[in-house]
Amino acid sequence: MFVVPEHVYHAWHDGVTTTSGQDLLLVAEVVSPGSSTERTDRVRKLREYAELNIPQYWIVDYTPTPKVEVYVLDDNETDPAGNRTGAYRLHLSVEAGNTLEVTVDADKPFTVRFDPQVLTAR
Numbered sequence: 001m002f003v004v005p006e007h008v009y010h011a012w013h014d015g016v017t018t019t020s021g022q023d024l025l026l027v028a029e030v031v032s033p034g035s036s037t038e039r040t041d042r043v044r045k046l047r048e049y050a051e052l053n054i055p056q057y058w059i060v061d062y063t064p065t066p067k068v069e070v071y072v073l074d075d076n077e078t079d080p081a082g083n084r085t086g087a088y089r090l091h092l093s094v095e096a097g098n099t100l101e102v103t104v105d106a107d108k109p110f111t112v113r114f115d116p117q118v119l120t121a122r
Contacts, residue, residue: 003104025106028058050086055105057088066096066116
């Protein structure tokens with residue numbers, strides 16, 4: 001799942017077929033435990049999405065219980081030389097039975113609010 005600014009959404013309707021990763025406001029990945037992509041989601045994508053300056057990255061995990069980890073871009077992070085790294089920091093981690101509440105800074109900021117337990121509801 002991902003969230004884009006309004007101008008990108010309208011461009012898609014006008015026939016634009018590609019989008020720069022830098023246009024993304026939020027990306028959410030669902031982790032497949034034990035799969036070869038789990039490490040990619042938890043390590044490589046954290047680094048790559050931060051380099052693209054995507055403001056939020058969410059990791060959704062279903063086992064052992066539904067959980068959402070919200071990472072936000074921390075522009076204050078620096079390397080030993082004092083250069084900004086654009087690294088993510090864990091903003092919050094919410095398990096089933098609790099309420100995730102996060103504001104997404106978009107053209108019109110909005111709040112996402114839900115209990116991760118609903119991710120397994122049938």
